[in-house]
Amino acid sequence: MRRISILGSTGSIGTQALDVADCTGAQVAALTANRSVRRLEEQIRRYRPRYAALSDEEAARDLKVRVADTGCRIGAGQEGVCEAARLADVDTVLNSVVGIAGLLPTMAAIEAGNRRLALANKETLVAGGRIVMDAAKQAGVDILPVDSEHSAIFQCLQGKAPNGALKRILLTASGGPFFGKTREELESITPAQALKHPNWDMGAKITIDSATLMNKGLELIEAVWLFGVKPEQVHIVVHRESVVHSMVEYDDHSVIAQMGVPDMRIPIQYALTYPDRVKSPVKELNFDYYPALTFSKPDEDTFRCLPLCREAIRRGGLYPAAANGANEQAVALFLEGKIGFLKIADLVEKAMEAQSWVKEPTLEEILAADQAARAQVRSSI
Numbered sequence: 001m002r003r004i005s006i007l008g009s010t011g012s013i014g015t016q017a018l019d020v021a022d023c024t025g026a027q028v029a030a031l032t033a034n035r036s037v038r039r040l041e042e043q044i045r046r047y048r049p050r051y052a053a054l055s056d057e058e059a060a061r062d063l064k065v066r067v068a069d070t071g072c073r074i075g076a077g078q079e080g081v082c083e084a085a086r087l088a089d090v091d092t093v094l095n096s097v098v099g100i101a102g103l104l105p106t107m108a109a110i111e112a113g114n115r116r117l118a119l120a121n122k123e124t125l126v127a128g129g130r131i132v133m134d135a136a137k138q139a140g141v142d143i144l145p146v147d148s149e150h151s152a153i154f155q156c157l158q159g160k161a162p163n164g165a166l167k168r169i170l171l172t173a174s175g176g177p178f179f180g181k182t183r184e185e186l187e188s189i190t191p192a193q194a195l196k197h198p199n200w201d202m203g204a205k206i207t208i209d210s211a212t213l214m215n216k217g218l219e220l221i222e223a224v225w226l227f228g229v230k231p232e233q234v235h236i237v238v239h240r241e242s243v244v245h246s247m248v249e250y251d252d253h254s255v256i257a258q259m260g261v262p263d264m265r266i267p268i269q270y271a272l273t274y275p276d277r278v279k280s281p282v283k284e285l286n287f288d289y290y291p292a293l294t295f296s297k298p299d300e301d302t303f304r305c306l307p308l309c310r311e312a313i314r315r316g317g318l319y320p321a322a323a324n325g326a327n328e329q330a331v332a333l334f335l336e337g338k339i340g341f342l343k344i345a346d347l348v349e350k351a352m353e354a355q356s357w358v359k360e361p362t363l364e365e366i367l368a369a370d371q372a373a374r375a376q377v378r379s380s381i
């Protein structure tokens with residue numbers, strides 16, 4: 001039986017991971033969140049982990065009082081979250097924290113060793129890809145992708161590509177809620193409109209990223225690090241139905257796809273049970289409901305975040321961290337109604353322009369680049 005630590009347990013992926021734990025009989029050893037005291041209290045009472053943490057220190061103090069009767073030890077701050085990633089008796093850490101806040105817990109899980117890392121937090125690899133992958137290799141920690149496209153690619157590769165035979169990755173994109181719209185039409189988009197994803201029910205930040213196609217740019221970078229391919233080998237294919245979760249093309253031009261209904265419990269479960277496949281409550285894919293599957297090219301003139309991310313990983317160094325940090329701050333400002341939808345890409349571009357070249361950045365330099373990009377975004381509105 002797996003003993004898992006779920007970081008970001010109160011979010012979209014975190015709560016679905018708890019459903020998966022229910023179905024697979026995994027034991028929940030630790031839970032963490034940012035400041036959702038009530039939701040984490042409910043989860044502690046139901047799953048009885050021996051440790052839980054909130055990164056917001058005041059919220060952690062409140063939680064400690066509320067769950068004093070349960071015997072659950074409560075941690076606080078970023079270090080409290082990292083402690084959940086390091087617990088000695090845990091064999092699986094699921095990182096479903098949103099944003100760059102997931103980077104230090106990822107490193108903590110890897111440094112602790114002797115566990116698998118099921119990684120939903122794509123920003124970890126976008127900002128810190130090289131150091132994360134190097135540390136995982138050195139520690140012998142397997143990183144299992146949770147992101148649906150990367151789980152699909154991992155499944156199509158059966159874990160690893162046969163030597164040199166992988167030609168390219170065909171990474172699918174839904175196109176988001178604004179597929180087919182012009183820049184003029186996007187000028188007056190509201191957060192409420194952008195928060196309506198056509199196929200997936202996700203947290204707010206990733207839903208906005210899907211609407212701008214930043215999500216696909218982040219996923220392109222994520223794929224480069226996870227599968228050791230060049231940026232040019234990742235080809236984005238718009239597929240409106242989100243049923244083909246991604247594909248790989250081999251040198252003989254054979255294309256292998258992974259398919260299923262759009263439900264994150266499938267990739268979450270696979271990351272936890274790999275290499276085993278076990279029964280799932282998720283609906284089977286019924287082709288009667290999908291008489292046509294469509295494929296087309298992304299509109300990169302309108303949705304500029306995608307080419308900006310491609311350029312960021314092509315340049316390397318701190319450019320992806322700067323693009324990611326600027327995007328996180330810009331999305332927060334868009335959700336607060338302080339900037340328009342199209343401004344998000346402008347701010348990502350500006351942050352990349354301000355970034356200087358650093359060959360192999362350290363963790364400290366990555367976190368500093370993230371902070372600098374955020375500060376630049378805040379000061380330019």
Ligand SMILES: NC(=O)C1=CN([C@@H]2O[C@H](COP(=O)(O)OP(=O)(O)OC[C@H]3O[C@@H](n4cnc5c(N)ncnc54)[C@H](OP(=O)(O)O)[C@@H]3O)[C@@H](O)[C@H]2O)C=CC1
Pocket residue numbers: 007008009010011012013014032033034035036037055081096097098099101120121122123146147148200201202203204205206264
């Ligand atoms: N949702 C989805 O279907 C998919 C998500 N992903 C990726 O998974 C990650 C999580 O996404 P999603 O579940 O949608 O996000 P949500 O916003 O729904 O949940 C985020 C979780 O992270 C916690 N959190 C937020 N800020 C911090 C912080 N500073 N320190 C520690 N914990 C924090 C939140 O706690 P609190 O509740 O207290 O705020 C919450 O538990 C993202 O990287 C996303 O890109 C990838 C593929 C699909």
Ligand SMILES: CC(=O)[C@@H](O)[C@H](O)COP(=O)(O)O
Pocket residue numbers: 147148149172173174175176200206209210211215216264
């Ligand atoms: C479920 C998942 O993995 C998301 O990243 C999803 O892919 C978002 O959809 P699009 O970014 O393709 O709109």
Ligand SMILES: [Mn+2]
Pocket residue numbers: 147148149150219
């Ligand atoms: Mn995805």
